[in-house]
Amino acid sequence: MSGSAAIQPVTERGKRTRRKLLDAATREFGDRGFHEASISGITRRAGVALGSFYTYFESKEAIFQALVRDFSEGVRLAASSGIAHSGTAIERERDALAAFLQFASEHKEIYRIIDEAEFVDPASYRSHYENTAQRILERLQAGNEAGELRDGLEEAHAWAIMGMNVFLGLRYAVWAKESDRLSEIPDIASTILAQGIAKQP
Amino acid sequence: MSGSAAIQPVTERGKRTRRKLLDAATREFGDRGFHEASISGITRRAGVALGSFYTYFESKEAIFQALVRDFSEGVRLAASSGIAHSGTAIERERDALAAFLQFASEHKEIYRIIDEAEFVDPASYRSHYENTAQRILERLQAGNEAGELRDGLEEAHAWAIMGMNVFLGLRYAVWAKESDRLSEIPDIASTILAQGIAKQP
Amino acid sequence: MSGSAAIQPVTERGKRTRRKLLDAATREFGDRGFHEASISGITRRAGVALGSFYTYFESKEAIFQALVRDFSEGVRLAASSGIAHSGTAIERERDALAAFLQFASEHKEIYRIIDEAEFVDPASYRSHYENTAQRILERLQAGNEAGELRDGLEEAHAWAIMGMNVFLGLRYAVWAKESDRLSEIPDIASTILAQGIAKQP
Amino acid sequence: MSGSAAIQPVTERGKRTRRKLLDAATREFGDRGFHEASISGITRRAGVALGSFYTYFESKEAIFQALVRDFSEGVRLAASSGIAHSGTAIERERDALAAFLQFASEHKEIYRIIDEAEFVDPASYRSHYENTAQRILERLQAGNEAGELRDGLEEAHAWAIMGMNVFLGLRYAVWAKESDRLSEIPDIASTILAQGIAKQP
């Protein structure tokens, strides 16, 4: 992963080809995983010649990295746009999870792609989760300042919440079963955050 | 992944060689990931001839599957042996997490290997998490029956707890930083389970 | 032998490369036999890179099958073009054998390649001989209808004639000795067909 | 093919093991062909340990050669024992073919094994056919001397007859179909030898 900037097309036709390649790569990586995926599979899906790939991306890793960053941004946007600016801190977390579950349902490839980034592009993988945790932590601190959340909340709480969300997404958005009630999941998580799981006195 | 039983050595010497290969594979997969890992890398680390690999494992996938199952079993054992039979349900979850963090610290390859199983051996990946969630759920139900945990706990609660644990393990056992206080993590998670994160009235 | 169509080159350059590979394979298989032959031997003889082989053929079996079919067609053409449209039925068989012996002398690899097809591509092997027998049978029936050949000729007669031809080809075209008189062979076989080997009354 | 004498067992147990290996090899080579066959396949079928193979045979080629020679001898014996010492020369050829077809029906592997010898052990292959042709030629000469067969019969006639027999064996003994009448084949060939296929004047 050289970090070098992607090659940017100048013409309109070039932009369209680059877009087609990215869409095709999402499907190819989502279906087959990074290593089983092939450049020729991507160009075949995109309907362009094999050689054209290298007009837009330096390598297989480069297009993968571009996708991870797109998705990471997509998750961020989905969460932030799902959060109402009114409501309590607990409600904001519930809304963020609901928005994430929605996004994950619509983009099941996200799990394959982001998880596989652990092996293919560790830096992107790590920063995706570090950034996500950071945003959660900021919300927790805001909630504390607003007097809604208790003191002492720190990075570990953010990681715990993120872990809950990711696994609930894996189980209920990606591995969804007929009998699941996806709409109830945010409330379940929210109740844990509100009061834990112990019997109330 | 053909599910066919691994070839079992008959002699003592054969058992030693098989063990050497498994240990070497743990290092090779941990360092390089499944796809970058090579059979010759494994046999070189094990100090045996390339061909000897195939005396014990049918393929690269087969030894990987054997490792995933070994690790899955290791996680299970670590958690179950870490749990005191006395104590409350909340304490049992804390102890299970502490044992898991300990195991993960000692076997950092576990994350690479289990995460990569999503791509290499999806059946084992899935059953690892489904089984783990099932065991958590059983503990939650026992806690409810004992009057310690509230009613209505279900599969989703188990997945939420598992997600918390896994991500805390990733962040604090595998990506540990100097400044982290690993020993405090189980209490943090435990407090979330006991009372949530909201300000107490 | 998947029967899948060979990959067809689009450009002129591609056609030349495919041709070079087929010619090289004829020599390689002829010299070493299917199993001793290697793809790298073929590409070396053809003067192309190893990987280029797979641009045109799916596997070692696939190029072998292509050759068997080429040769089978070559034998058919040689025989049919060697047959004068005038002359008696017996003369036609003599001419067909003469043309076959000529073809076999010029393509000694044919025996190795077609015989080895029994093991490598049984379907092609079988249909080569079944088709050849069928064409002989059709000639016999035409000869019978013309009043030149006796009644009751059937598939077994065609196989008997084919066997004679093949073994005479093996002995006198492929394993030719200095002292042999290749040109007399068709007459010898022809006389057997005309009157058998018994003493004439 | 080093021509070195096979290792001869001295004990009774050793003889049995050697015999088991030969029988197993007949099946293995017959089913899979020389190159696909494996020593471990042979020892598995024979029910002996892999290493024991080399107690009795120097190499894979050596056991193959032993089988080819066994079979070659079997064909010779079948033909010679099938021939009545009374009867005409033409009848002797008919009986020889009948005996051969019988032998081939009972030992269908013979074709795979002898044909493959062309590639694996060319010397045995060649001498098998040269010897067979020589025996046919001797019978033809005897028939001529007895005044039953015409003058001028030579090596080529023997090869023609052998080719007929071999292909009739392939088609009607090895590739037999339900509708075939194996018992009629010797008469068909015999009639060709007696009078050819032309219409009798």
Add this chain to the structure above:
DNA sequence: CATGAATGAGAGTTCATTCAT
């Protein structure tokens, strides 16, 4: 004699990347 683990050369095949057109 019998056993089965150990060896390693050598094969076929894949595919990211380059290049000539």
Add this chain to the structure above:
DNA sequence: TATGAATGAACTCTCATTCAT
């Protein structure tokens, strides 16, 4: 910019043969 043929390093896997027990 687009095309698709060409390249070759690197991989997994096989198996005849050897060897220690």
